[in-house]
Amino acid sequence: MSKLEPPIADVNASYEREPQQPGWSPAGQQHRYNPLVQLTLARIREFVREPEALFWVFVFPVLLAFVLGIAFRNTAPQKLRIAVEDRAAQSGEAGAATGAQDLASRVAQAISSSPGLTGVVLTPAEAATEFRTGKVELVVQVDSAAGSVPNPQSPDGSPHPAGTTGTATNFEYRFDPTRPESTTAKLSVDDALQRAFGRRDVVETRDQTVIEPGARYIDFLIPGLIGLNLMGSGMWGLGFALVQARNRKLLKRLAATPMRRSHFLLSFMISRLVFLSFEVAAVVIFGWAVFGVAVHGSIVTVGIVALIGSLSFAGVGLLVASRPKTIEGVSGMMNLVMLPMWLLSGTFFSYSRFPDFLQPAIKALPLTALNDALRAVMNEGAPLRSIWVGVAVLAAWGLVSFAVALKIFRWQ
Amino acid sequence: MDVKTANPSSPFPRSSNSSDPQVAVRCTGLIKRYADVTAVDGLNLEVELGECFGLLGPNGAGKTTTIEILEGLTPADGGSLEVLGQTWGAGDDHALRQRLGVQLQETQLADKLTVEETIRLFRSFYARGRDVDQVIETVALEEKRRARVGKLSGGQKQRLAVACSLVSDPDLLFLDEPTTGLDPQARLKLWEIVEAFRGGGGTILLTTHYMEEAARLCDRVAIMDHGRVISMGTPAELIRTLGADQIVEFRVNGELDPASLSRLPGVSGSRTRGADYLLSVSDAGAALHALLAEIERLGAKLDALTTHQATLEDVFVSLTGRTLRDE
Numbered sequence: 112m113s114k115l116e117p118p119i120a121d122v123n124a125s126y127e128r129e130p131q132q133p134g135w136s137p138a139g140q141q142h143r144y145n146p147l148v149q150l151t152l153a154r155i156r157e158f159v160r161e162p163e164a165l166f167w168v169f170v171f172p173v174l175l176a177f178v179l180g181i182a183f184r185n186t187a188p189q190k191l192r193i194a195v196e197d198r199a200a201q202s203g204e205a206g207a208a209t210g211a212q213d214l215a216s217r218v219a220q221a222i223s224s225s226p227g228l229t230g231v232v233l234t235p236a237e238a239a240t241e242f243r244t245g246k247v248e249l250v251v252q253v254d255s256a257a258g259s260v261p262n263p264q265s266p267d268g269s270p271h272p273a274g275t276t277g278t279a280t281n282f283e284y285r286f287d288p289t290r291p292e293s294t295t296a297k298l299s300v301d302d303a304l305q306r307a308f309g310r311r312d313v314v315e316t317r318d319q320t321v322i323e324p325g326a327r328y329i330d331f332l333i334p335g336l337i338g339l340n341l342m343g344s345g346m347w348g349l350g351f352a353l354v355q356a357r358n359r360k361l362l363k364r365l366a367a368t369p370m371r372r373s374h375f376l377l378s379f380m381i382s383r384l385v386f387l388s389f390e391v392a393a394v395v396i397f398g399w400a401v402f403g404v405a406v407h408g409s410i411v412t413v414g415i416v417a418l419i420g421s422l423s424f425a426g427v428g429l430l431v432a433s434r435p436k437t438i439e440g441v442s443g444m445m446n447l448v449m450l451p452m453w454l455l456s457g458t459f460f461s462y463s464r465f466p467d468f469l470q471p472a473i474k475a476l477p478l479t480a481l482n483d484a485l486r487a488v489m490n491e492g493a494p495l496r497s498i499w500v501g502v503a504v505l506a507a508w509g510l511v512s513f514a515v516a517l518k519i520f521r522w523q
Numbered sequence: 524m525d526v527k528t529a530n531p532s533s534p535f536p537r538s539s540n541s542s543d544p545q546v547a548v549r550c551t552g553l554i555k556r557y558a559d560v561t562a563v564d565g566l567n568l569e570v571e572l573g574e575c576f577g578l579l580g581p582n583g584a585g586k587t588t589t590i591e592i593l594e595g596l597t598p599a600d601g602g603s604l605e606v607l608g609q610t611w612g613a614g615d616d617h618a619l620r621q622r623l624g625v626q627l628q629e630t631q632l633a634d635k636l637t638v639e640e641t642i643r644l645f646r647s648f649y650a651r652g653r654d655v656d657q658v659i660e661t662v663a664l665e666e667k668r669r670a671r672v673g674k675l676s677g678g679q680k681q682r683l684a685v686a687c688s689l690v691s692d693p694d695l696l697f698l699d700e701p702t703t704g705l706d707p708q709a710r711l712k713l714w715e716i717v718e719a720f721r722g723g724g725g726t727i728l729l730t731t732h733y734m735e736e737a738a739r740l741c742d743r744v745a746i747m748d749h750g751r752v753i754s755m756g757t758p759a760e761l762i763r764t765l766g767a768d769q770i771v772e773f774r775v776n777g778e779l780d781p782a783s784l785s786r787l788p789g790v791s792g793s794r795t796r797g798a799d800y801l802l803s804v805s806d807a808g809a810a811l812h813a814l815l816a817e818i819e820r821l822g823a824k825l826d827a828l829t830t831h832q833a834t835l836e837d838v839f840v841s842l843t844g845r846t847l848r849d850e
Contacts, residue, residue, distance in 0.1 A: 144647035153636055153644050160635040160671075359631035364687075367594050367627065369620040370648040523596065 146370060150378035155385060157352065167347070168390055172340040173397045176333060179459070180402050183328040190229045191296045194238040194247040195219040214253055218282075218304070222251070225303035228296070242285065248296035250285040251304075333398035334485035335458035340390055341417060342452065342478050345424030346431065346445055348386075349379050353432040354441040357521065366522040376517070380425055387421045388414070407492035415495060416488060419502055420481040423509030427477065430512040433520040452478035480504040547572045547607060547695050547726040548593055554601035555588050555750075562588040564750035565602070572694075575717070575727040577741035579734060579835060581845070585750035586730035587628055590699050593728065594625050607695055621650055624693030626684045628700050634673030638664050641672055642686050649691040662686040662716055678709025685716055696720060698729035702736060714740060734835035746839055753842050761838045766791035767803035770837055771810060771830045774799050777823030787813040792841070803833065803841075 158164055197215040215232045222230030230251075233241065241247045282304060286293040306312075356362045365375060391413070398404035406413060431448055435441040455462055455469075456478035465473060473479050484501035487493035495502070548570035555563040563585045570576040578586045591597040592604065595611040604610060609619045632641050642655050653661075659668055662682040667675060675683065681701060688696060698717065702710040717740055721727055731737050737744045738758045745755040754761055784793040784802060789810030792803040804810040807830060818825055840846055 144643055146647040149644045149647035153633065153640065156640065157633055157635045356633075360627055360629045361632060363596060364625070364627050364630040364632075367596055367620065367623070367625040368645065368648040368691075369617050369650075 147374045147378060147381075150370075150374055151381045151385075154352070154378050154382035158348070158382065158386065164348070168340070168344045168386065169393050172336050172390070172394050176329075176336050176394060176397055177401065179332055180329045180398075183332070184402075190227055191249070191292055191299065192241075192247045193219075193222050193228055193230045193296060193300055194233045194241055194250045195222070195230055196235050196238050196250060196252050197232045198235070198253070218251060218253055221307040222300055222303055224307075225299060228299055228303060242287075245290075248286065248290065248293045249300055251300060252283040252285065254281040254283065327402075329398065329402045330404050330490055331461075331486070332459070333394060333402070333404045334489045335482050337391055337394050337417065338420065338456070338478055338482040338485055339453070339458045340394060341387070341421045341481065342424045342449060344386065344390055345383060345421050346428035346449060348383060349425055349428035350432040350441050350445050351438065352379070353429070354435050354438055357523075358436055358438065360523075362521075363523045372520075372522075376429065376520075379429070380422060383421055383425045384418065387417060391417045404489075406489050408488035408494070409492075412488045412493075412495050413485065416481070416484045416498070416502060416505075419505050419509070420477070420484075423477050423481070423505040423512075426509035426512035426516065429520075430516040433516040436521075452476050455479070457482050475504065477505055477508040480508075545571050546605070547574075548576075548728060549605045550593070550602060551604075552602035553589065553592065553599055553604060555585075555592060555597065556600050562750055563592065563599070566747075566750065566752060568745060568752065570726065570728050572726050573721075573724055574742040575721045575729065575740050577737040577744040578728070578730040578747055579732065579737045579741075579744050579839070580730075580747035581732055581839075584747040586732075586747055587699055588750075589747075590697055590728065590730055591627075594623065594697050595619065621691065622694045624688035624691055624696040626688045626696075626698045626701060628703070630684060632672050632680070632683060632687070634671060636672055637669050638672065638675070638683055638686075639668045641683060642690055645687040646690045652691040653689065655690065658686045658690045661689065661719065663712060676709070678705050678712065681705060681709065681713060682716065685713065689716075689720060694726060696725055696727045698727060700730055700732070702731070702733065710736070734839070738835055744835065746835070746842065748839075748843050754838065758835055761835060762833050765803050765833050765837055765841055767805050767833050769804045769807045769830050770833050771802040771804050771807070771814065771828065772799055773802075773814070773828035774826045775818055775823040776826055777821060779818070779821065779823065784814070784817070787817060789813065794841075796840075803837070804830070 195215045195218050197212055212232075219230030219232050222228050231247070233247075238247065238250045242250050284297050284300065286297045288294055353362075356365075366372075395404075395406065395413070399406070427448065428445075431444050432441050435444060452458075455465065455473045456476050457463075457473075458478070462470070462473045462479060474483075480501040484498045484505070487498050487501075546569055548568060550566060550568045553563050553566040553568070554561070566585070566589060568589075578589060580586050588597065592599045593606055595606070595616060598612070606619060607622055609615065611619070636644070639655065639659065642658055646652055646655050646658075659665055662685060664679060664682060664686065667679055672680065672683065685698070685701060688698070701717070702713050705713065714736070717727060717729070721740075727740075729736075729740065741758065743755065743757055744761060745752045746761070747753065754764070756764075779800060781793045781795055781800065784790060784800065787802075787810060789804055789806035789808070790802050790813075791805050794801050802810065802814070811830075815825070836846065
């Protein structure tokens with residue numbers, strides 16, 4: 112029994128209350144607030160007052176672009192490292208050892224004289240280890256009779272007439288054909304050694320190197336990051352807010368008002384559009400200012416693609432968030448939906464690396480469609496009419512998700 | 524009981540198209556079943572316009588399920604139901620919701636919005652209603668107007684929840700355990716707000732498991748247990764059914780026979796609770812005199828004795844054998 116219980120006399124007194132009181136004269140209609148505007152404002156306020164959300168939407172993508180842009184920046188092409196096995200290190204014979212060592216170091220020298228290659232002399236054990244761990248791209252084994260040391264290079268640098276002793280000198284290349292660098296190394300090393308031992312070129316060739324902006328990794332990456340960011344903010348933005356509101360019974364409370372449910376869901380869409388421009392601008396401006404990534408197509412087209420992409424992911428986010436009651440539940444589902452697209456949709460590397468039979472499925476994913484469309488516009492300057500298929504794929508995802516979400520949405 | 528007259532300057536006619544103009548809520552044989560339990564089991568209820576009606580009962584009695592059915596949030600499995608002369612799902616739920624104010628038991632409003640923004644948001648859903656500033660004043664949150672909801676105390680949050688339900692200037696206000704978990708002062712403030720609303724001619728249906736809340740706020744009370752109404756009337760009427768004004772509670776070192784205690788002059792009933800004896804007493808003077816004499820006659824020694832005014836809690840205990848907060 113509570114100590115607060117009023118004496119019974121008070122209970123009786125409550126029946127004689129004066130019919131009340133100032134403050135209860137019904138108000139006129141001084142202000143008429145628009146529910147859609149108020150709901151949208153509420154969404155925007157909740158978002159901008161959440162520092163973590165601001166970080167993930169605006170700072171994180173820029174940081175990611177910065178780190179990846181630095182890591183994969185185009186520098187002078189790295190030299191391929193080639194191991195030349197020094198057999199002498201294993202054989203005990205002193206005289207033979209010296210000769211073989213001599214040969215190995217001269218072969219290494221011949222390799223190093225070719226631009227793009229560095230030859231190093233390693234023991235067979237070292238060479239095997241470095242090859243396995245990818246530190247060298249190719250291992251050269253030299254088979255040669257002791258004493259019949261070819262002199263691969265004359266002092267003036269021009270190729271010396273072939274194998275001075277006439278003894279057959281065989282090179283064996285150990286390389287991994289599945290490693291592109293390994294294959295390149297094999298071709299370059301072979302070329303270098305053949306020339307060093309006297310092969311003559313039959314035609315004269317000249318190299319002209321061109322580094323084209325727009326074909327760099329960062330140019331590939333920036334549109335992908337925009338797509339990825341639109342997916343993440345669209346899905347998390349809706350998913351968390353909706354499930355939290357459901358979990359806290361706020362959805363139920365709203366369902367008890369005459370609020371139009373379409374207004375509620377629409378307010379999420381509109382607030383997404385408000386942030387969309389900032390999200391896209393943050394990454395585009397960063398890419399342009401720091402890495403010189405240019406937008407070759409129309410900014411308006413980029414905006415249209417981003418808009419449809421954003422709405423599409425808002426629809427998917429709404430669908431994912433239409434049932435779960437807990438943040439844990441929705442997080443799992445979000446990751447389940449987004450992780451495949453992180454990997455498959457060509458954000459960080461081209462999806463053409465995946466097998467052919469997967470390609471149709473990958474191209475049907477909304478993030479693939481968005482990334483491809485953004486790249487076409489930004490890197491190639493494609494007009495809207497040439498990317499309509501991707502835009503249609505995006506729109507279809509958005510519309511179907513939205514329609515299904517409305518059907519199965521749980522308010523309580 | 525005095526039925527308050529409707530405020531003549533109200534923007535709404537306080538009773539419109541009800542088949543009975545005096546009835547705000549009527550339900551007959553209301554049933555709600557969940558997989559493992561029948562939460563509402565043939566509930567009959569009639570709330571008149573202008574009254575404050577309380578559903579009093581322990582947790583799990585079916586109060587919240589009942590009120591959420593009336594609010595149109597949960598469909599009933601059986602029985603008939605009429606709210607302000609309308610039924611849910613009859614095609615004009617939107618118009619009905621315009622006339623209701625709802626405070627749910629567990630709702631947590633958005634932490635990041637301010638008090639004013641929250642009330643304005645709720646105001647925007649209603650075609651007509653009260654001015655936001657006025658509502659803030661009514662719930663005494665002027666100083667917290669620009670404070671974030673997350674920073675409010677429990678009592679302030681609850682007053683904000685009530686403000687959101689008042690902003691529509693509802694004809695019928697539903698309050699589900701409005702003061703649960705609040706400290707005494709916060710509870711008192713909330714009671715004043717509810718009283719002010721009722722004083723303005725509004726109708727209230729509230730649930731509570733605090734009998735002092737029901738006693739103070741409610742014109743009529745329905746005591747609920749296991750999904751049914753087990754007793755209904757004004758608080759005074761219900762207490763009168765005990766046949767007693769006072770409850771004498773005492774403890775002795777020794778055995779007493781409860782039946783013989785009931786026969787003492789001025790005593791209308793007796794029961795035990797643990798080691799304590801409880802007597803319902805209509806004439807405290809005569810009863811105490813006789814009780815002390817009886818204890819002395821039996822050679823027992825009195826350890827403790829208190830008396831209090833009979834309350835709705837005593838009514839509930841006498842009806843069910845349990846206290847309101849047993850479970």
